[in-house]
Amino acid sequence: MFEQLQDLPPDGLLALIKLYRDDARPEKIDLGVGVYRDSDGGTPVFRGVKKAEHRLHETQDSKSYLGPEGDLGFVAALRPYIFGQGDAFGDRLRGVQTPGGTGAVRLACETLAKAGATKVLLGTPSWPNHAPIIQATGMEPVTFTHADIATETLDFDALLTAMKAAEAGDVVLLHGCCHNPTGIDYDLNQWAQIADLVAERGLFPLIDLAYQGLGAGFEEDAEGLRKVLAAAPESMLAYSCDKNFGLYRERVGALYAISKTDDQAATLFSHLLSNARANWSMPPDHGAATVRVILTDDEFRREWDAEVAEMRARLNRMRAALAQHGTIGTVDLAAVGEQNGLFSTLNLNKDQVMALRKSHGIYMAASGRINVAGLNERNIPHFVEALRSIA
Numbered sequence: 001m002f003e004q005l006q007d008l009p010p011d012g013l014l015a016l017i018k019l020y021r022d023d024a025r026p027e028k029i030d031l032g033v034g035v036y037r038d039s040d041g042g043t044p045v046f047r048g049v050k051k052a053e054h055r056l057h058e059t060q061d062s063k064s065y066l067g068p069e070g071d072l073g074f075v076a077a078l079r080p081y082i083f084g085q086g087d088a089f090g091d092r093l094r095g096v097q098t099p100g101g102t103g104a105v106r107l108a109c110e111t112l113a114k115a116g117a118t119k120v121l122l123g124t125p126s127w128p129n130h131a132p133i134i135q136a137t138g139m140e141p142v143t144f145t146h147a148d149i150a151t152e153t154l155d156f157d158a159l160l161t162a163m164k165a166a167e168a169g170d171v172v173l174l175h176g177c178c179h180n181p182t183g184i185d186y187d188l189n190q191w192a193q194i195a196d197l198v199a200e201r202g203l204f205p206l207i208d209l210a211y212q213g214l215g216a217g218f219e220e221d222a223e224g225l226r227k228v229l230a231a232a233p234e235s236m237l238a239y240s241c242d243k244n245f246g247l248y249r250e251r252v253g254a255l256y257a258i259s260k261t262d263d264q265a266a267t268l269f270s271h272l273l274s275n276a277r278a279n280w281s282m283p284p285d286h287g288a289a290t291v292r293v294i295l296t297d298d299e300f301r302r303e304w305d306a307e308v309a310e311m312r313a314r315l316n317r318m319r320a321a322l323a324q325h326g327t328i329g330t331v332d333l334a335a336v337g338e339q340n341g342l343f344s345t346l347n348l349n350k351d352q353v354m355a356l357r358k359s360h361g362i363y364m365a366a367s368g369r370i371n372v373a374g375l376n377e378r379n380i381p382h383f384v385e386a387l388r389s390i391a
């Protein structure tokens with residue numbers, strides 16, 4: 001059986017972790033791995049998470065099965081953050097817990113494919129797992145340029161053109177905020193235009209929201225996508241709590257689906273459960289239970305909110321510090337100051353990326369994607385100097 005299989009290339013970012021670890025140079029900088037770092041380069045467990053885990057430990061009296069829907073208390077507690085306090089969707093909106101945002105995207109695509117969707121509009125570059133998930137569920141990614149890396153600008157016309165060329169029922173996959181890997185998001189006016197086109201063309205929005213709170217704030221990061229959800233009779237939203245609660249390996253996510261009617265929502269919910277069951281039976285409990293404890297306790301919630309605010313402020317500080325250096329060679333650092341979230345993609349070719357690694361100990365993805373959280377006040381001068389030397 002397995003003699004038919006060919007070797008697949010190793011995951012580039014995982015290989016980068018090892019290379020970085022083995023580099024003895026003290027001035028080395030890791031801009032590769034996609035997790036938040038504090039100014040000391042650590043990814044510590046949130047204080048609020050520790051406290052909530054402690055409470056769970058004290059109070060949880062059973063590890064018995066929950067069900068394919070996971071922790072519905074968690075799903076409900078998260079809802080107002082995404083859809084707004086007292087949203088207008090009522091029982092048309094249903095949600096299930098999933099193993100991370102990845103599980104949510106997978107469940108969304110699988111369910112859409114089974115419902116008859118065949119094409120997904122996908123702006124590129126995108127999170128590298130989007131296209132494989134779309135394909136694995138039997139759909140076709142229809143790509144358009146999300147942003148032009150050479151000029152660090154959004155190609156909004158490419159999205160509009162793709163949407164105008166799409167057929168009713170085609171899915172349009174949109175990053176809710178803090179686009180991975182470019183950091184280039186839509187403004188509110190653009191979100192409004194997307195909402196109008198979604199309604200006019202009968203497209204199905206699938207929003208991927210993996211970094212809420214890391215851009216401008218929880219409400220601000222959801223404002224644009226809410227316009228699309230309000231304009232579309234049906235939609236889905238895949239959510240990850242892995243970044244904004246720092247729970248990465250606990251695999252915490254949720255998939256929300258909005259249907260035209262309460263009855264359709266109940267039917268769709270039964271399909272979400274059935275598809276979840278055939279994939280992972282039920283999602284892992286611990287991380288989502290921790291999030292539920294945080295969001296339903298005023299003190300824990302305030303503490304967590306303050307921690308996310310710290311992260312956001314640090315990311316924006318690093319972006320502002322880079323932006324001061326303007327343009328260096330092909331890289332427009334001023335544009336990085338306008339972008340959001342953990343990632344930006346710099347206009348560097350593979351030789352330049354390799355030169356930064358070999359000559360300066362600066363590690364980033366071959367695409368030029370940097371994790372802004374890998375920077376701090378101490379290493380930015382080295383980073384900027386290195387960019388100058390390879391420009």
Ligand SMILES: Cc1ncc(COP(=O)(O)O)c(C=O)c1O
Nearest residue numbers: 100101102127180208210240242
């Ligand atoms: C855009 C996007 N969607 C989904 C995910 C998946 O998140 P999770 O780790 O919760 O599966 C990521 C993670 O990097 C992401 O960047």
